[in-house]
Amino acid sequence: MTLLVAITGWEVAPWVERFRRLLPDRRVVALGEPYEPDEILYAAAWKHPPGTFAGLPNLRAIFSLGAGVDHLVGDPALPDVPVVRVVDEDLTNRMSEYVVLHCLAHLRQARLYDGLQRERRWWDDRHQPAARDVRVGVMGLGVLGLDAARKLQVMGFDVAGWSRSPKSVEGLPTFAGETGLDAFLARTDILVCLLPLTPDTRGILRESLLTRLARDGRLGGPVLVNAGRGGLQVEADILRCLDAGVLKAATLDVFETEPLPAASPLWGHPAVTVTPHNAAMSAPDAVGAQVADGIFTMESGMPLRHRVDPARGY
Numbered sequence: 001m002t003l004l005v006a007i008t009g010w011e012v013a014p015w016v017e018r019f020r021r022l023l024p025d026r027r028v029v030a031l032g033e034p035y036e037p038d039e040i041l042y043a044a045a046w047k048h049p050p051g052t053f054a055g056l057p058n059l060r061a062i063f064s065l066g067a068g069v070d071h072l073v074g075d076p077a078l079p080d081v082p083v084v085r086v087v088d089e090d091l092t093n094r095m096s097e098y099v100v101l102h103c104l105a106h107l108r109q110a111r112l113y114d115g116l117q118r119e120r121r122w123w124d125d126r127h128q129p130a131a132r133d134v135r136v137g138v139m140g141l142g143v144l145g146l147d148a149a150r151k152l153q154v155m156g157f158d159v160a161g162w163s164r165s166p167k168s169v170e171g172l173p174t175f176a177g178e179t180g181l182d183a184f185l186a187r188t189d190i191l192v193c194l195l196p197l198t199p200d201t202r203g204i205l206r207e208s209l210l211t212r213l214a215r216d217g218r219l220g221g222p223v224l225v226n227a228g229r230g231g232l233q234v235e236a237d238i239l240r241c242l243d244a245g246v247l248k249a250a251t252l253d254v255f256e257t258e259p260l261p262a263a264s265p266l267w268g269h270p271a272v273t274v275t276p277h278n279a280a281m282s283a284p285d286a287v288g289a290q291v292a293d294g295i296f297t298m299e300s301g302m303p304l305r306h307r308v309d310p311a312r313g314y
């Protein structure tokens with residue numbers, strides 16, 4: 001049995017080493033190394049070149065190395081085999097750290113004080129709202145969104161969530177689908193996006209949505225935090241909304257083009273915080289072990305966990 005490791009954009013060696021340690025009696029090959037198509041039974045993938053998995057007659061499953069699977073389901077030549085995604089406590093915790101950090105940074109005006117310090121200015125502002133006065137709306141109530149929502153509640157924020165299908169979550173107001181979207185946006189001061197990228201969600205963070213966010217909040221204007229995928233946002237619209245005062249600020253971890261091109265106006269915009277798609281990194285130790293578990297599960301005839309529904313695209 002051979003595992004094909006098809007990664008672009010990340011360092012490949014730590015993944016290959018991890019898989020070779022976890023699967024000592026199997027062959028592990030990285031893209032670019034020689035292999036026979038019929039020896040490949042499994043693939044582990046992150047942003048593989050489209051078409052990589054076509055023509056592998058014995059392929060049994062593809063394991064995404066990230067929580068998102070848009071890089072896989074978007075490949076028109078993807079073979080009809082189970083696709084498995086990452087659900088990992090470490091990754092979930094990291095995403096919640098990111099979300100809580102940036103919601104708190106907007107609540108406590110971290111950027112403003114950073115600038116004032118550089119100017120050696122003492123500004124004794126006594127009118128900071130409390131977390132309970134700030135309404136956070138989490139788009140996407142899956143593994144990551146739900147954990148982030150819970151941790152935001154621990155910090156005292158007034159949190160609600162939005163998902164595709166209706167949900168009943170104790171202590172968390174929820175909204176669903178197109179019909180729930182207006183009410184959800186109208187009670188949102190900080191919009192946290194943790195949606196997957198699918199044909200339905202592509203470009204959802206556009207002007208016509210951002211203009212429906214609450215205008216009566218305590219932050220002086222709505223704020224966007226997107227750590228889902230860059231394809232969810234229309235960057236020209238975000239910039240227009242920031243410049244028109246429709247948005248007060250944005251924290252973006254993901255971009256239409258990654259790495260974010262040096263010429264992008266997002267880099268230098270005073271109300272934008274840019275992070276390099278590292279809100280929640282996949283660690284080879286934890287994620288590699290999950291892939292190996294998936295292979296053992298499959299070979300023992302047990303049902304695979306965390307299978308992606310190709311019809312939903314996530």
Ligand SMILES: NC(=O)c1ccc[n+]([C@@H]2O[C@H](COP(=O)([O-])OP(=O)(O)OC[C@H]3O[C@@H](n4cnc5c(N)ncnc54)[C@H](OP(=O)(O)O)[C@@H]3O)[C@@H](O)[C@H]2O)c1
Pocket residue numbers: 066067068069095139140141142143144145162163164165166177194195196197198200201227228229253254277278279280281314
């Ligand atoms: N920046 C980073 O470092 C990083 C790291 C990891 C993951 N991510 C991103 O985070 C995303 C979410 O991960 P996850 O593990 O939480 O995914 P998940 O468990 O599959 O949850 C996805 C959530 O989005 C909702 N959703 C999907 N399509 C929707 C639509 N059209 N309208 C409304 N809601 C919709 C789902 O609704 P239902 O509950 O009704 O199905 C679900 O609540 C990933 O897909 C990935 O793109 C980013």
